[in-house]
Amino acid sequence: MLKMTQVSKVYRTEVVETHALRDFSLEVKPGEFVAVTGPSGSGKTTFLTIAGLLESFDGGSYVLDGVEVGRLDDSARSKIRNEKIGFVFQAFNLIPDLSVADNVEVPLRYRGMKAAERRERVRGALERVGLASRERHYPAELSGGQQQRVAIARALAGSPRLLLADEPTGNLDTQMARSVMELLEELHREGATIVMVTHDPQLAARAQRNVHVIDGQVLSGTAELLGLGAWGRAQQVA
Ligand code: ADP
Numbered sequence: 323m324l325k326m327t328q329v330s331k332v333y334r335t336e337v338v339e340t341h342a343l344r345d346f347s348l349e350v351k352p353g354e355f356v357a358v359t360g361p362s363g364s365g366k367t368t369f370l371t372i373a374g375l376l377e378s379f380d381g382g383s384y385v386l387d388g389v390e391v392g393r394l395d396d397s398a399r400s401k402i403r404n405e406k407i408g409f410v411f412q413a414f415n416l417i418p419d420l421s422v423a424d425n426v427e428v429p430l431r432y433r434g435m436k437a438a439e440r441r442e443r444v445r446g447a448l449e450r451v452g453l454a455s456r457e458r459h460y461p462a463e464l465s466g467g468q469q470q471r472v473a474i475a476r477a478l479a480g481s482p483r484l485l486l487a488d489e490p491t492g493n494l495d496t497q498m499a500r501s502v503m504e505l506l507e508e509l510h511r512e513g514a515t516i517v518m519v520t521h522d523p524q525l526a527a528r529a530q531r532n533v534h535v536i537d538g539q540v541l542s543g544t545a546e547l548l549g550l551g552a553w554g555r556a557q558q559v560a
Pocket residue numbers: 333334340341342360361362363364365366367368369556
C-alpha cells in the first residue's frame with residue numbers, strides 16, 4: 323500500500339533548519355492497522371502529512387499503490403489524495419459555520435461528485451458513526467467525541483482505502499476515545515488500511531503493529547536505540 327524508503331524532510335525558516343524526517347523508512351501493507359508512537363517533535367505528523375500527500379519531501383522515495391508520488395505534480399497528487407486517502411486529525415478540523423452534513427460533504431464536492439450521490443454518502447457516513455440525527459447541527463453544538471465522529475464520517479464518506487489518523491483520541495476522554503477506536507477497528511475489519519499516531523499505549527496495543535519514531539526515524543532495533551541522539555535536530559544556520 324505504502325512504502326517509504328529513506329525519506330527526508332527539512333523545514334526551513336529564516337533562522338533554523340529542522341530535519342523533521344531523516345532516512346525514514348516504513349512499509350505498510352494493504353489492510354494493515356499500524357499504530358505510530360514516539361515523543362513529541364519526533365516527526366510523526368510530518369510522516370502522516372507526507373504519507374497523505376499534503377506535504378512534499380526532500381529526499382528518498384515514497385511509493386503509494388505502486389506509484390512513486392515524489393515525481394507527481396500537485397494536481398496529480400491532489401487527485402490521488404482525494405480518491406484514496408482519508409484524514410482524521412486530533413483537533414477535528416471541522417468548519418464551524420457549516421452544519422455537520424455540510425462538513426462531511428466538503429471532500430465529496432472537491433471530487434466533483436453529483437449532488438444525489440453526495441447526499442446518499444453523507445447520510446450513510448453519518449449513520450455509520452451514529453450521528454444521523456445531528457446532521458443539521460453545527461460543530462459547536464456537539465461534544466468532542468461527537469465532533470471527532472463527524473470528522474471520521476467526513477473521512478469515510480469518500481470510502482478511502484487508506485485512513486491516516488493523527489492522535490484522533492488526543493482530545494477525548496477515555497470513554498469517547500474508546501468509541502472512536504472501536505469505529506476505526508470496524509473500518510479496518512472492512513478492509514481499510516489504517517495508520518494511527520497515538521500517545522496512548524493501550525490504544526497502540528490494539529493495533530496489529532507498532533512503529534516507534536524517534537528523531538525523525540523509525541526505530542527498528544537495539545543498535546538504533548543505543549545510537550539515539552534525541553537532541554539538537556533544530557540546527558542553527560544563521
Ligand atoms: P510530532 O508529530 O512527532 O510531534 P512533527 O512532525 O510535528 O512531530 O514535527 C517534527 C519536527 O519538525 C519538530 O521539530 C517540529 O518543530 C518541526 N516542524 C513541523 N512542522 C513544521 C513546519 N511547518 N515548519 C517548521 N518546522 C516544523
